[in-house]
Amino acid sequence: MTGGTRGGVGRVPSVVGMTALVAQHLRKTYRSRGRGRPPVVALDDVSLTVGPGEVAGVLGRNGAGKSTTVELLAGARTPDSGQVRVLGLDPRTDRGRVRGVLGVQLQGASLHGALTVRELVRLYRSFYARGLDPDRLVERVGLGSSRDTRFEKLSGGQQQRVSIALALVGAPRAVILDELTTGLDPEARRTMWALVEDLRADGVTVLLVSHLMEEVERLCDHVTILDAGRVVSRGTAAQLVERAGLRPTVTLRTDDPTAADLLARLAAVERVDAAGPRLTVTGASSGPQDPRHGDLLHEVGAALAAAGVVATETQLRRPTLDDAFLTLTGSPLEAA
Numbered sequence: 001m002t003g004g005t006r007g008g009v010g011r012v013p014s015v016v017g018m019t020a021l022v023a024q025h026l027r028k029t030y031r032s033r034g035r036g037r038p039p040v041v042a043l044d045d046v047s048l049t050v051g052p053g054e055v056a057g058v059l060g061r062n063g064a065g066k067s068t069t070v071e072l073l074a075g076a077r078t079p080d081s082g083q084v085r086v087l088g089l090d091p092r093t094d095r096g097r098v099r100g101v102l103g104v105q106l107q108g109a110s111l112h113g114a115l116t117v118r119e120l121v122r123l124y125r126s127f128y129a130r131g132l133d134p135d136r137l138v139e140r141v142g143l144g145s146s147r148d149t150r151f152e153k154l155s156g157g158q159q160q161r162v163s164i165a166l167a168l169v170g171a172p173r174a175v176i177l178d179e180l181t182t183g184l185d186p187e188a189r190r191t192m193w194a195l196v197e198d199l200r201a202d203g204v205t206v207l208l209v210s211h212l213m214e215e216v217e218r219l220c221d222h223v224t225i226l227d228a229g230r231v232v233s234r235g236t237a238a239q240l241v242e243r244a245g246l247r248p249t250v251t252l253r254t255d256d257p258t259a260a261d262l263l264a265r266l267a268a269v270e271r272v273d274a275a276g277p278r279l280t281v282t283g284a285s286s287g288p289q290d291p292r293h294g295d296l297l298h299e300v301g302a303a304l305a306a307a308g309v310v311a312t313e314t315q316l317r318r319p320t321l322d323d324a325f326l327t328l329t330g331s332p333l334e335a336a
């Protein structure tokens with residue numbers, strides 16, 4: 001982010017060659033809310049790492065364990081077992097120093113309602129030796145016209161933007177954003193996404209917890225999928241699609257009876273399904289790492305043209321992170 005100074009927190013280990021955020025083999029159980037019920041296993045052997053300057057995503061349905069992971073990384077809770085490091089520091093024992101380098105935006109943070117937006121951001125700025133200019137930050141999160149409004153009078157989306165400003169005002173070297181844009185309108189959502197891009201440009205490490213596929217796909221260098229307290233998979237969106245074994249498809253319409261056999265013989269094609277004149281051509285490659293990888297649409301088009309086959313309504317569909325999530329966890333994220 002522009003307009004501020006970073007650092008200023010002495011004795012924090014250099015992040016060169018170091019993983020910025022580390023969770024190793026975290027296990028966390030909660031006492032059950034019902035009498036006589038067994039404890040809830042919120043996290044079972046969860047590990048994740050985020051390199052310096054990376055924007056990493058954690059994706060999962062309600063109850064997957066996302067908030068628990070964030071709370072353990074922030075030092076707000078203690079794991080039953082496993083380890084956490086933030087820029088080389090233990091958030092439980094180095095609490096003060098971690099607070100100086102890690103910004104955390106938590107879901108539904110409760111703040112002093114009688115203070116105005118500007119007062120709150122200035123107050124939080126005063127907790128740090130150095131940081132961002134509060135008034136510019138308030139503008140940057142889109143709250144310029146509400147800066148003199150009391151926190152309690154703000155809409156849910158505006159309150160959320162205040163909590164993001166508070167996470168950033170100390171110019172942290174790493175920031176955890178929990179449900180960054182949930183409940184925000186599309187314009188505010190874009191403002192927040194641009195803010196994350198600014199953080200990336202400034203080399204700030206970002207852990208973005210989300211259940212919005214578009215957000216994660218757009219912003220994150222890699223994604224960890226959590227489901228029922230376990231890590232299901234981790235990688236770039238393309239790697240997750242590949243790991244899920246998903247294939248691109250081309251659909252088209254043709255009256256030529258030879259088309260299906262012709263296409264099925266192509267090396268780039270795994271199979272062809274016909275429903276009357278409509279063909280669905282499934283690619284053989286699951287991604288760029290596959291030796292059979294190529295441009296399925298181009299190869300299908302070229303083969304049909306060479307054989308003089310006329311096709312219409314030709315459409316390519318590439319599998320998305322959404323599809324990978326469904327395959328890897330067994331149900332869609334949107335079910336949340």
Ligand SMILES: Nc1ncnc2c1ncn2[C@@H]1O[C@H](COP(=O)(O)OP(=O)(O)OP(=O)(O)O)[C@@H](O)[C@H]1O
Binds near residue numbers: 031066068
């Ligand atoms: N304080 C608590 N006491 C008992 N169980 C809890 C507590 N906090 C969380 N849990 C349970 O632990 C599991 C993981 O919860 P967590 O809040 O970490 O998931 P989440 O992925 O953040 O979900 P959401 O998207 O709904 O916030 C859930 O089964 C939840 O009900």
